[in-house]
Amino acid sequence: MISMARERRLAEIFVEVADSLVEDFDVIDLLQRLSTRCVELLDVSAAGILLADSQGELQIIAASDEHTRLLELFALQHDQGPCVECYRTGTARTNISLARAEVTAGWPRFAARARETGYVSTHAIPLRLRSRVVGALNLFQATPHRLGDDDIVLAQALADVATIAILQQRTLEQSHVENSQLETALTSRVLIEQVKGVLAERWNTSVDDAFAAFRSYARARHLRLSDLATRIISGAFDTAAIPPPAPDRTSDDRG
Numbered sequence: 558m559i560s561m562a563r564e565r566r567l568a569e570i571f572v573e574v575a576d577s578l579v580e581d582f583d584v585i586d587l588l589q590r591l592s593t594r595c596v597e598l599l600d601v602s603a604a605g606i607l608l609a610d611s612q613g614e615l616q617i618i619a620a621s622d623e624h625t626r627l628l629e630l631f632a633l634q635h636d637q638g639p640c641v642e643c644y645r646t647g648t649a650r651t652n653i654s655l656a657r658a659e660v661t662a663g664w665p666r667f668a669a670r671a672r673e674t675g676y677v678s679t680h681a682i683p684l685r686l687r688s689r690v691v692g693a694l695n696l697f698q699a700t701p702h703r704l705g706d707d708d709i710v711l712a713q714a715l716a717d718v719a720t721i722a723i724l725q726q727r728t729l730e731q732s733h734v735e736n737s738q739l740e741t742a743l744t745s746r747v748l749i750e751q752v753k754g755v756l757a758e759r760w761n762t763s764v765d766d767a768f769a770a771f772r773s774y775a776r777a778r779h780l781r782l783s784d785l786a787t788r789i790i791s792g793a794f795d796t797a798a799i800p801p802p803a804p805d806r807t808s809d810d811r812g
Contacts, residue, residue, distance in 0.1 A: 570594050587722050588619035596621045599708050602699040605631045607640050608692035637664040640693035643681035647690045650681040652703050677701050682712045684720040745783030752786045766802040774799045
């Protein structure tokens with residue numbers, strides 16, 4: 558069972574993470590802290606967080622320390638290692654003995670490098686949210702003791718927190734793109750409304766007819782409405798080049 562002191566520390570860490578999940582938070586710094594907390598809470602020797610790139614290959618994004626040999630070990634897993642299997646299947650691989658050739662047969666280079674670095678066992682925990690897997694948490698042990706069920710549950714909880722942080726950041730970045738697009742669209746709409754008014758007054762016609770003429774001119778020349786409106790408002794375009802709408806003969810006849 559988790560001791561009271563460890564339970565208290567765990568609560569503090571989750572509060573720390575929650576406080577970090579604000580707009581424009583530094584996701585790299587947060588994941589770095591989480592990897593360090595894994596070492597602190599799980600009694601493992603090293604931890605790293607690997608994310609899949611656009612080609613589905615795992616790349617190191619955070620590690621509990623910056624030792625070159627450890628980073629090289631994490632880097633190896635872009636093409637082989639337990640984290641690759643974990644990422645592809647979405648299933649945790651725990652208490653893997655690096656000394657057993659039959660267990661590590663699928664990734665001999667990784668296992669050999671891990672043993673050279675001083676590790677005797679490793680664990681790979683998926684970074685997943687429901688069916689979506691974005692990477693893996695890799696844990697290493699330099700002493701031969703097994704992680705119990707409670708430790709594995711805790712490791713998965715920390716991996717879940719890392720996943721939420723990553724997806725939160727991606728959502729914020731996408732939101733920024735969408736907000737920027739929305740802001741641009743709204744600004745463009747204001748300019749177009751101004752142009753409609755200018756042309757309607759110049760031609761002594763309705764704003765609907767002015768807009769139709771403006772739009773027809775832009776489309777015929779493959780111009781963006783916002784670009785043409787900007788040029789008109791800035792005085793860089795002579796509106797005399799736009800054919801005015803035909804007179805409303807119905808109104809004339811009625812008069």
